[in-house]
Amino acid sequence: MHRKAQTAVPIHPLLAERWSSRAFSDDPVAPELVLSLLEAARWSASCFNGQPWRFIVATRDDPEQHARLAACFTTSNQRWVPRAWVVMIALAVDTFEVDGSANRLAQYDVGLAVQNMVVQASAHGLNVRQAAGIDIARIRAEYAVPEGVTVMCGVMIGYPGDPDTLVDPLPQRERQPRTRKPLSELCFSGRFGQAYDGLPDETR
Amino acid sequence: MHRKAQTAVPIHPLLAERWSSRAFSDDPVAPELVLSLLEAARWSASCFNGQPWRFIVATRDDPEQHARLAACFTTSNQRWVPRAWVVMIALAVDTFEVDGSANRLAQYDVGLAVQNMVVQASAHGLNVRQAAGIDIARIRAEYAVPEGVTVMCGVMIGYPGDPDTLVDPLPQRERQPRTRKPLSELCFSGRFGQAYDGLPDETR
Numbered sequence: 216m217h218r219k220a221q222t223a224v225p226i227h228p229l230l231a232e233r234w235s236s237r238a239f240s241d242d243p244v245a246p247e248l249v250l251s252l253l254e255a256a257r258w259s260a261s262c263f264n265g266q267p268w269r270f271i272v273a274t275r276d277d278p279e280q281h282a283r284l285a286a287c288f289t290t291s292n293q294r295w296v297p298r299a300w301v302v303m304i305a306l307a308v309d310t311f312e313v314d315g316s317a318n319r320l321a322q323y324d325v326g327l328a329v330q331n332m333v334v335q336a337s338a339h340g341l342n343v344r345q346a347a348g349i350d351i352a353r354i355r356a357e358y359a360v361p362e363g364v365t366v367m368c369g370v371m372i373g374y375p376g377d378p379d380t381l382v383d384p385l386p387q388r389e390r391q392p393r394t395r396k397p398l399s400e401l402c403f404s405g406r407f408g409q410a411y412d413g414l415p416d417e418t419r
Numbered sequence: 420m421h422r423k424a425q426t427a428v429p430i431h432p433l434l435a436e437r438w439s440s441r442a443f444s445d446d447p448v449a450p451e452l453v454l455s456l457l458e459a460a461r462w463s464a465s466c467f468n469g470q471p472w473r474f475i476v477a478t479r480d481d482p483e484q485h486a487r488l489a490a491c492f493t494t495s496n497q498r499w500v501p502r503a504w505v506v507m508i509a510l511a512v513d514t515f516e517v518d519g520s521a522n523r524l525a526q527y528d529v530g531l532a533v534q535n536m537v538v539q540a541s542a543h544g545l546n547v548r549q550a551a552g553i554d555i556a557r558i559r560a561e562y563a564v565p566e567g568v569t570v571m572c573g574v575m576i577g578y579p580g581d582p583d584t585l586v587d588p589l590p591q592r593e594r595q596p597r598t599r600k601p602l603s604e605l606c607f608s609g610r611f612g613q614a615y616d617g618l619p620d621e622t623r
Contacts, residue, residue: 220462224454227433227542230535235464246617250428253606253615257599258424259534260439262551262572266599270606272615280608306611307527320551323511323571326530330463331434333531334538338431347466347524360611367527368466395461395470402457402474404484407510407564411457411476413450 218393223418229337234393235344237385238376239298248339249274249301252372255335259328267308267321268328270370271358275300287357288369289348294381299344299371304354305329307365325367332370342375422597427622433541438597439548441589442580443502452543453478453505456576459539463532471512471525472532474574475562478505491561492573493552498585503548503575508558509533511569529571536574546579 220231249272256268273284285296287304296302305328307321318324333343346369354366378389399410399419410419424435453476460472477488489500491508500506509532511525522528537547550573558570582593603614603623614623 220458222455222458222462224451224458226455226459226462226539229431229433230459230462230539233462233464247428249617250602250619250622251426251430253602254424254426254428255430255434257602257605258426258430258434258437258597260437260537260547260549262549264598266605268605269611270615271611272606272608272617274617276617305527320526320572322524322526323509323530323533326527326532327534327537328530329527330531330534330538333464334534335430335434343464345464345466358607358609358611364611368524393462394468398454398457398461401461401470401472402476403562404476405562407473407475407562407568411474413453413476413478413480415454418454 220393223398223415229334233333233337236342236375236378236389237295237344238378238381238389239295239300239342239371239373240376241298242374243275244300244341244373246276252332252335256328256332259331261324261327262318262320263311265311265318265324267318268325269306269308269364271304271306273302283357287350287354288346289350292346292348292369295344296371298373298376300373303370304349305367305370306360307367309363309365322365322367329368329370336372340374341372344371345369346371424597427619433538437537437541440546440579440582440593441499441548442582442585442593443499443504443546443575443577444580445502446578447479448504448545448577450480456536456539460532460536463535465528465531466522466524467515469515469522469528471522472529473510473512473568475508475510476505487561491554491558492550493554496550496552496573499548500575502577502580504577507574508553509571509574510564511571513567513569526569526571533572533574540576544578545576548575549573550575
């Protein structure tokens with residue numbers, strides 16, 4: 216199923232065709248592909264090459280660890296996290312190793328790395344669904360996350376499934392057009408909030 | 420010049436061949452390509468589709484606005500920001516529009532969007548250099564950035580230049596191999612800090 220982004224100018228198919236489905240198939244993701252996802256994240260850019268990203272990883276190759284990590288997602292995510300072949304928690308190291316000073320771009324840099332992973336996943340035909348709905352206290356306790364590390368986001372990855380396996384009204388929702396704010400509300404010239412003057416009319 | 424990442428398993432060329440050069444050429448970036456960069460960011464995923472990313476944008480098509488934005492970068496970045504055809508500041512809206520509640524993933528989501536932009540830039544053969552070294556107070560004042568919006572990162576984009584136009588020792592540094600922590604320090608199983616058990620020996 217394709218839900219290609221409706222863009223004013225073409226963007227790369229890996230970006231245009233990506234979307235966050237809730238439907239995962241039970242097809243296994245090969246360990247080498249899991250490794251390529253982690254490598255993609257690893258080679259992201261970061262502030263002073265601080266590499267503040269960390270990942271707790273479990274796959275259905277190890278059902279016990281997978282269930283343990285999936286249980287750290289909130290109730291609403293329990294509708295899909297058990298099927299996602301790969302489950303991760305993305306974390307951010309809050310300070311620079313070199314001098315212990317605060318890294319104000321740590322969370323931003325983790326976003327850079329996860330998006331690299333998402334692009335790599337898309338190149339393999341995998342679906343990625345990120346989830347804010349995770350039990351942060353439970354993750355901290357269960358995985359002994361130290362102070363100075365922020366638990367950011369859950370990440371579910373697997374081959375796309377059949378939306379009709381989801382309960383109503385999700386099958387319909389999975390087929391609705393994707394929506395975004397117009398570029399004129401996101402990109403500015405001269406002052407914050409003033410639409411970028413390079414935008415053609417059809418993007419406003 | 421290629422500085423392809425040395426990965427344990429292959430990753431997509433758009434990710435493997437990306438790196439943050441300091442050398443920009445004076446070749447103009449076509450307005451349509453600038454638009455594709457913004458579109459790529461726009462179509463990123465975000466928590467509850469909150470789309471917290473905002474961008475202040477200037478290009479050398481408008482030298483006055485470009486110089487005004489470039490002047491918000493710190494001294495060390497003045498060695499390259501004037502040549503970068505496209506200069507941006509990425510910002511994060513701290514709260515959800517729908518109810519004004521704090522968006523704990525706002526900065527992370529801006530990272531996702533900027534990385535989408537980086538991938539799109541790579542697809543056009545453009546170089547992207549992000550910079551923490553920006554004058555946040557000056558940006559807030561000069562561009563009237565409202566409270567509730569966090570200034571994140573500077574972004575310089577342009578066609579790659581000749582590293583030998585940089586001052587010593589930068590030409591050499593631009594040619595050094597890129598380095599990253601091993602996956603075993605980034606990816607964990609069972610508990611934070613314990614290397615992911617799916618990692619082959621050569622990644623440790």
